Amino acid sequence: xxxxxxxxxxxxxxxxxxxxxxxxxxxxxxxxxxxxxxxxxxxxxxxxxxxxxxxxxxxxxxxxxxxxxxxxxxxxxxxxxxxxxxxxxxxxxxxxxxxxxxxxxxxxxxxxxxxxxxxxxxxxxxxxxxxxxxxxxxxxxxxxxxxxxxxxxxxxxxxxxxxxxxxxxxxxxxxxxxxxxxxxxxxxxxxxxxxxxxxxxxxxxxxxxxxxxxxxxxxxxxxxxxxxxxxxxxxxxxxxxxxxxxxxxxxxxxxxxxxxxxxxxxxxxxxxxxxxxxxxxxxxxxxxxxxxxxxxxxxxxxxxxxxxxxxxxxxxxxxxxxxxxxxxxxxxxxxxxxxxxxxxxxxxxxxxxxxxxxxxxxxxxxxxxxxxxxxxxxxxxxxxxxxxxxxxxxxxxxxxxxxxxxxxxxxxxxxxxxxxxxxxxxxxxxxxxxxxxxxxxxxxxxxxxxxxxxxxxxxxxxxxxxxxxxxxxxxxxxx
Ligand code: 4AD
Ligand code: MG
Numbered sequence: 001x002x003x004x005x006x007x008x009x010x011x012x013x014x015x016x017x018x019x020x021x022x023x024x025x026x027x028x029x030x031x032x033x034x035x036x037x038x039x040x041x042x043x044x045x046x047x048x049x050x051x052x053x054x055x056x057x058x059x060x061x062x063x064x065x066x067x068x069x070x071x072x073x074x075x076x077x078x079x080x081x082x083x084x085x086x087x088x089x090x091x092x093x094x095x096x097x098x099x100x101x102x103x104x105x106x107x108x109x110x111x112x113x114x115x116x117x118x119x120x121x122x123x124x125x126x127x128x129x130x131x132x133x134x135x136x137x138x139x140x141x142x143x144x145x146x147x148x149x150x151x152x153x154x155x156x157x158x159x160x161x162x163x164x165x166x167x168x169x170x171x172x173x174x175x176x177x178x179x180x181x182x183x184x185x186x187x188x189x190x191x192x193x194x195x196x197x198x199x200x201x202x203x204x205x206x207x208x209x210x211x212x213x214x215x216x217x218x219x220x221x222x223x224x225x226x227x228x229x230x231x232x233x234x235x236x237x238x239x240x241x242x243x244x245x246x247x248x249x250x251x252x253x254x255x256x257x258x259x260x261x262x263x264x265x266x267x268x269x270x271x272x273x274x275x276x277x278x279x280x281x282x283x284x285x286x287x288x289x290x291x292x293x294x295x296x297x298x299x300x301x302x303x304x305x306x307x308x309x310x311x312x313x314x315x316x317x318x319x320x321x322x323x324x325x326x327x328x329x330x331x332x333x334x335x336x337x338x339x340x341x342x343x344x345x346x347x348x349x350x351x352x353x354x355x356x357x358x359x360x361x362x363x364x365x366x367x368x369x370x371x372x373x374x375x376x377x378x379x380x381x382x383x384x385x386x387x388x389x390x391x392x393x394x395x396x397x398x399x400x401x402x403x404x405x406x407x408x409x410x411x412x413x414x415x416x417x418x419x420x421x422x423x424x425x426x427x428x429x430x431x432x433x434x435x436x437x438x439x440x441x442x443x444x445x446x447x448x449x450x451x452x453x454x455x456x457x458x459x460x461x462x463x464x465x466x467x468x469x470x471x472x473x474x475x476x477x478x479x
Contacts, residue, residue, distance in 0.1 A: 009042035048087040067099030131279040142271035157207025171202035203228035211248035222247040248446035257445035381407040406447020413437040
């Protein structure tokens with residue numbers, strides 16, 4: 001058996017001086033031919049391993065280089081040095097894997113996030129990324145725990161579908177055609193009948209429509225899986241492959257939906273603060289350092305943990321789209337023409353600069369915007385009595401903007417069919433979706449939370465590419 005080691009987090013938290021242990025990990029630094037800072041990924045705090053002078057061969061010591069993997073056995077002793085209460089006095093040191101210091105790209109110094117993105121296969125070995133990915137794991141666990149405690153059923157929506165749920169035409173095709181020799185119909189069009197599925201298929205952009213099918217039988221369900229969008233957005237908030245959580249609830253109206261979404265986001269934050277104290281303290285300090293490089297007026301007023309605690313202790317501001325437009329239209333920012341897209345009429349789609357103005361400058365806390373104009377929202381949203389708006393809601397948070405998009409769904413068959421026709425959504429193909437409205441239709445609602453956006457919010461990372469292990473975006477599919 002190889003795995004006879006103990007994880008360093010446990011050693012550092014409760015290791016007893018005098019005990020004999022074995023640890024395995026990667027060398028961060030090696031000082032004075034004596035002190036090895038060893039890390040095994042369980043915590044950012046390295047375990048200090050002491051290789052007493054004269055005890056080990058020079059040929060072995062030469063191989064203890066940054067990045068090398070070691071197995072060390074020895075006795076835990078009280079540490080005379082600062083920063084740790086115990087250290088490991090090595091008895092045996094085994095090199096599991098060498099690392100050529102001339103070629104290893106990670107040096108014991110600060111590297112830029114941009115540089116680390118280029119070596120994403122190694123960036124897990126830095127403190128920042130190790131913290132980010134441990135927090136990402138905790139956020140995922142909190143999500144399942146939240147829904148499990150509420151009796152929701154975790155439903156796996158398909159990854160390959162024939163529908164474009166959002167109707168935005170930003171899908172990736174799925175085919176096994178030989179692209180050099182695609183079968184054609186007599187009139188020259190691509191003959192999808194010959195394709196693997198016998199019709200055109202794509203990667204899912206959202207599991208919502210399938211979640212609706214589940215919710216109207218099981219009551220409350222949620223999906224949590226990858227979604228794919230071929231939108232050509234090179235921003236710090238967009239990925240071509242991202243994970244989304246989509247709860248869908250029967251017998252919920254828009255207000256019930258907003259209440260659940262707010263409770264959900266707060267649960268994720270408080271669970272993570274409670275269970276990732278060390279990583280959150282590290283990320284907080286990291287962000288404070290990063291902020292120092294910015295001009296004074298661009299720095300945020302609060303630290304990361306302080307900001308999250310502020311979010312927990314305040315209710316989200318609920319504002320209708322119409323009220324939001326009034327605020328934006330009349331604000332000095334707009335009057336002084338500081339928006340790239342000026343706000344002058346009801347009905348425009350809000351740009352991220354508008355969303356961020358509302359949360360960061362005006363309300364200074366998370367905002368739920370609801371009742372959007374029907375012209376800028378998807379076909380499935382429920383029409384309001386005014387005939388102009390739909391029962392949609394978006395949640396906007398400081399630093400990011402939209403983090404949640406959701407709505408009450410149109411449960412009335414006639415209304416839905418009419419909207420589908422108006423918006424060129426194929427009514428016949430979607431018979432299964434309409435069947436829900438034919439057989440025991442009920443009011444129901446749901447929303448989608450962008451997983452990477454919530455991880456960004458919790459970790460304070462500026463770029464979404466730094467919170468997913470291997471980001472996919474235009475012209476980038478490395479690793
Ligand atoms: O607002 P969206 O497009 O809503 C839906 O897909 C609905 N079907 C959800 C529902 O009602 N069940 O996307 C939901 C969220 C956004 O608020 C955002 O957080 C995230 O998904 N998102 C993205 N995250 C990263 N990269 C992208 N390209 C994203 N597009 C949306
Ligand atoms: Mg949206």
